Amino acid sequence: MERVPVAVLGEHRCHLGEGPAYDAASDTAWWFDILERRLFEARLGSGGVVVHTLPVMASALAYVDDGSQLLVAEDGLYRRDVAGGRLTLFLPLEADNPATRSNDARVHPSGTFWIGTMGRQAEAGAGTIHALQGGVLHRLYDRITIPNAICFAPDGATAYFTDSPTNRLFRVAVDPSTGLPVGEPATLHQHDGAGGLDGAVVDAEGLIWCARWGAACVDAYTPVGDRVRTLAVPALQASCPVFVGRDFGRLLVTSAYEGMDAAAREADPQHGLTFLLDPGVRGRPEPRVRLGDG
Known part of the structure; x- marks a missing residue:
């Protein structure tokens, strides 16, 4: 296991830190505490962190344009005004199923937004992976327990994801122009050992960086599934994880203390904090989400 330079981003601990995103235009990082309904905003140049309280449980966001974001929440997708934080429902998301909530999500280079849902108690097979394409939600994969590691190859021809309890990282061919699958998922890597596969992001060279829940690490995989x-x-x-910084040279990694009792938290003194790692590689900007055909 490599130890690279690392810093703590702010002093806030997350019950369930997830969904980090980065906007290069404003040099701002965002992430969520899903269970506590909080959204964090960090201006990386100054190091200050602002906490926004949310009326809904949310897990991910993407920029629509400089002034607005699309927030992925437990009951729907919301337009969010960056300056004032005002939320406007754009589209329901499994709003008729109170047993599920949103989880992992990431934007394909075409602007299509892949979004995962899961049972609130991680019930087996309760989740789904959807794709928001052309303003319409398409149901891609159901009977998912915990969708994670949604990310895409730089050329947009391959998508990756996992159903965390299986510890299988999948790859699937997608149409680069639409972000929709054109093949069937196949196992890229079967993880054996400590921890479980969680969120992921792809760097500029195509390596897949996947957080490993319960093992205090982030792994990098090649497009053929070798852990390097x-x-x-x-x-x-x-x-x-997500790449941040003007040159996309740092890796922001969220963490959580969900399910940890007092003894476990004491044994893990930096539980729930958010970190900046210097991995010695470069990421790439996250695409903006397209809400329609224009």
């Missing part, structure tokens, strides 16, 4: 690096994270339950 493992970076130590200072918290046991590392949850999701």
Whole structure:
């Protein structure tokens, strides 16, 4: 396991830190505490962190344009005004099923937004992976327990995801112009050993960086499924990475203390914090989500 330079981003601990995103235009990182209904905003140049309280449980966001975002929440997709935080429902998301909530999500290079849902108690097979394409939600894969590691190859021709309890990282061919699958998912890597596969992001060279929940690390996989690096994270339950910084040279990694009792938290003193790692590689900007055909 490699140990690279690492810093703590702010002092806030997350019950369930997830869904980090980065906007290069404003040099701002965002992430969520899903269970506590909080959205964090960090201006990386100044190091300050602002906490936004949300009326809904949310898990991910993507930029629509400079002034607005699309927030992925337990009951729907919401337009969010960046300056004022005002939320406007754009589209319901399994709103007729109170047993589920949103989880992992990421935007394909075409602007199509892949979004995962799961049971609130991680009930087996309760979740689904959807794709928001052309303003319409398409149901891609159902009977998913915990959808995670949604990310895409730089050329947009391959999507990756996992159903975390299986510890299988999948790949599937997708149409680069639409972000929709054109093949069937196949196992890229079967993880054996400590921890479980969680959130992921792809760097500029196509390596897949996947947080390993319960193992205090982030792993890097090649597009053919070989694990080539493992970076130590200072918290046991590392949850999701994203590349940040003007040159996309740092890896922001969220963490969580969900399910940890007092003794476990004491044994993991940096539980729930958010970290900045220097991996020595570069990421790439996250695409903006397209809400229609225009």
